[in-house]
Amino acid sequence: MHRMMSDKRTIFLMMAPGFAVFFAIVFIPVFVSLFYSFTDWDGISAYRMVGLHNYRELLLHDPVFWKALRNAFLLGGAFLLIQHPLAVATAMILQYCGRAEKALRTILFIPSIISGFVTSKMWVQILSTQFGLLNRLLDAVGLSTWRQDWLGSSSWAIASIIFVAMWQGFGYAFLLYYTGVKGIPQDLHEAARLDGATAWQLNTRIVLPLLQPVIRTSIILAFIAAFKQMDTVYLMTQGGPDNSTQFLATYLYQKAFSINLYGYANAISVLFIIVCLLVTAALNRMGRQEVGEF
Amino acid sequence: MKRFGSLLLVGAVSVSLAACGNSGSDNASTNGSTNGSGNSPAANAGDSASAGNKPVTLNFFSNNADQTTGQGLVEKQLADAYMKENPTITIKFESVSPDQQYQDKLKIYNASNAMPDVMMMWSLPGLMNPLIKNDTLMEFTPDDVKDMGFQPAALKAFTSNGKIYGLPKNSDFLVLYYNKKIFQDNGLEPPKSEAELIDVSKKLNDKKIVPVAMDGRDGWPLFLWFQNEMQRSSGSFQTLTDAVYRKGTFKDLGGIQVAAKMQEIVKAGAFGEGFLNLDYGAAKNLFVQGKAAMFIMGEWEMGMGSDPNIPDDIRGNIGALPIPAGDKGANTDLMAWFGGGYSVNAKSPHAQEAKAFALWMMKQDNWAKSVWQSGVTFPAQEFNQYTTDQQSSLQKELADIFTNATTISGNVATDNLQSDDASKFTNGIQALTAFKYTPEAFVDLIDAAAEESNKANEAAK
Structure with a gap:
């Protein structure tokens, strides 16, 4: 058995099917995409090679592309600085909730189970300017001046989208940390308590550092999620008003499927890959630190 | 693994793009397998006979997904009536809505040489011109349409270089x-x-x-x-x-x-x-x-x-x-304006049958009468003679606006x-x-x- 497994030919044969599928559905399309990004293809007629024209347009003359990128970073930043600290804190606090722990755990995860379509549409209703729950609530408690055109004004729309995306993703972020917290052996807790550590000290000095691998993975996942953000935005604002909530994926979709600039859209998708790879590499580098065994 | 996640995402987008990547005629044969849609009209090419008495299946690609009401219902009723009159012909519907998705799918069909026989068309240059250039759209002669009561402006919308490429269906x-x-x-x-x-x-x-x-x-x-x-x-x-x-x-x-x-x-x-x-x-x-x-x-x-x-x-x-x-x-x-209509695929093996059906369906007594009397839409044909007491007051008010227009x-x-x-x-x-x-x-x-x-x-x- 051992000899068979160390035989290079066997390894190759066993890897081949998976690798072939992977190659066919990942690498080939990426290269096809790369090819079309050098054309002015409109999806139907014959195309011409235009060299780097699409990339030049995108990087130098397309403010919407940069806005989409900025929005992705804003969302990633919000995940990193707001959603994840909250999720870590909630995961830590939940251990002290006794009997309510199980119920709370389920409730917190509900937004992640409901289809994104439903929750996005729900938030559109809640945030609707004239008849939405939020504005009506503000009216009811006498805060009418706080009423906003939550999704219709460009400055509020992006804030609303970020809020909803955080709300939708909270369950998963929380779940990852919660399992992380639960995975820390009880002996460490006991040892710390014997040494007189308070709950605060226990959580900040012991649990938090041990959570680091989880945090690292979660943050990378969160950033990737921020960059590929599509459904929520598409369902809530379609990137509008005036492109203020455009994200890379929605912009790519719009260029390819509404405006028929397939060549251009492919250039966006290629840059999209590059940005994702760069961000992942950067985050990996930042988080490269061993915690040790426990 | 994480990077693969991002690659996969983009890959998914690219696959869909690659599926339509065969517009260049040189590589038309290589792409059948990438176009995953099993219900593409080409799948029906089995009944290859194009002559009179052999059974023929026509694929009707419509933007009306709901066939219980509105234009979808009229399309279905007329198709049923036509099949009754012509037992050798079967009309199969495929619908995609909303319009944007319909147009996307049409482009994919075009790119993969799997165009339906009869299809909803918009007289938008961006949509029609590439298809005309491709010789995909069947031409209708002035004789074909002469007694059908079409508004001249409506026909003009579907005319390119003096040739008519679609039968307008509404104003x-x-x-x-x-x-x-x-x-x-x-x-x-x-x-x-x-x-x-x-x-x-x-x-x-x-x-x-x-x-x-x-x-x-x-x-x-x-x-x-x-x-x-x-x-x-x-x-x-x-x-x-x-x-x-x-x-x-x-x-x-x-x-x-x-x-x-x-x-x-x-x-x-x-x-x-x-x-x-x-x-x-x-x-x-x-x-x-x-x-x-x-x-x-x-x-x-x-x-x-x-x-x-x-x-x-x-x-x-x-x-x-x-x-x-x-x-x-x-x-x-x-x-x-006159946006919507029906076109026929000139490259279909059943192009003649499809054209005959389209012309029959758009007869004044069929299409114009049905849509007007059921209050579905304003036909692009003369319709006043079909007005009865059944029309809603809203419909009549709209007809007034239309008839009273000076320009x-x-x-x-x-x-x-x-x-x-x-x-x-x-x-x-x-x-x-x-x-x-x-x-x-x-x-x-x-x-x-x-x-x-x-x-x-x-x-x-």
Whole structure:
């Protein structure tokens, strides 16, 4: 058995099917995409090679592309600085909730189970300017001046989208940390308590550092999620008003499927890959630190 | 693994793109397997016989997914009737809606040489021209259509280089639906001019009623409104055409005043708050739930007058008004265009059968009579002889607007804009009505977009 497994030919044969599928559905399309990004293809007629024209347009003359990128970073930043600290804190606090722990755990995860379509549409209703729950609530408690055109004004729309995306993703972020917290052996807790550590000290000095691998993975996942953000935005604002909530994926979709600039859209998708790879590499580098065994 | 996640995502997008990647005729044979849709019309090529008595299956690709009501029902009824008359012919429907997705799928079918036999078509140059260039669309001769009662302007919309490539199925025009009861209850008169519209809007806003429900999110209704405003301000639909074809600039042709007027109307609260994030359904809902007094939309919503899903006290009170008059344009100047129709695939092995069916379906006594009498839409053919007592009052009011029109815009020049530039227009109008642009900045933007589009169109010739 051992000899068979160390035989290079066997390894190759066993890897081949998976690798072939992977190659066919990942690498080939990426290269096809790369090819079309050098054309002015409109999806139907014959195309011409235009060299780097699409990339030049995108990087130098397309403010919407940069806005989409900025929005992705804003969302990633919000995940990193707001959603994840909250999720870590909630995961830590939940251990002290006794009997309510199980119920709370389920409730917190509900937004992640409901289809994104439903929750996005729900938030559109809640945030609707004239008849939405939020504005009506503000009216009811006498805060009418706080009423906003939550999704219709460009400055509020992006804030609303970020809020909803955080709300939708909270369950998963929380779940990852919660399992992380639960995975820390009880002996460490006991040892710390014997040494007189308070709950605060226990959580900040012991649990938090041990959570680091989880945090690292979660943050990378969160950033990737921020960059590929599509459904929520598409369902809530379609990137509008005036492109203020455009994200890379929605912009790519719009260029390819509404405006028929397939060549251009492919250039966006290629840059999209590059940005994702760069961000992942950067985050990996930042988080490269061993915690040790426990 | 994480990087693969991002790669996979992009891969998924690219796969769909790759699926349509065979438009170049040289590689047409290599792509069948990437186009995963099993129900592509090519799958039916099995019944290869094209002659008279052998059974033939025609694929009908429609944008009406619902065959229990509206145009979908009429299509189905006519197809059923045709199959009864011609037992050797089977008509199979495939529907995709909304229109954008329909058009995307049509492009994919075209790219993979799997076009349906009969298909819904729009007389948009961006959609039709590549198909004509490809020789995909069957030509109809003037003899084919001579006794069918088509409006000349409607046929013209489907004509390219003197050849007819589609049978127009409806006339579209922009109107203002209004809720008569709301107006009565509040002692208001329906607005006939922009000044009256502004006045009425202010009064309705004071009563917490949305004056005009406007689908601001999708862009195109705002775009139609802008095009209409160009006429209302200058007195001629030609102004817009001139600006689009660069016989003058929007700036010189009064674009700034138009933009300022639009801002004035928005400022008066005519569309209520937050209209930029109302989509079609939400805007219509405001109106049919009685929260909005008016609704700006095309004649195709005339079904509201007989829709059992709309509360009785509202359904019976829906009327239609022409878009209010402006400084120069009268409210009998009607923005009307002929967008939709049916085309036949010239490359199909059953092209002749498909053409015969399309011509039969669009006979005045079939299509025009059915859609008009069931109140589904305005045909692009003569229809007045079919009016009976059964037509709803809303339908009659709409017919009056259409018949009383003194000038008709015909197909709007902005259809000829490159799609990218057209989207600059729509984004610009959204920004203008959100007061992010001044009228001057807006006009500079659309002038630049029109200029760019014109250059690209010239280069393409």
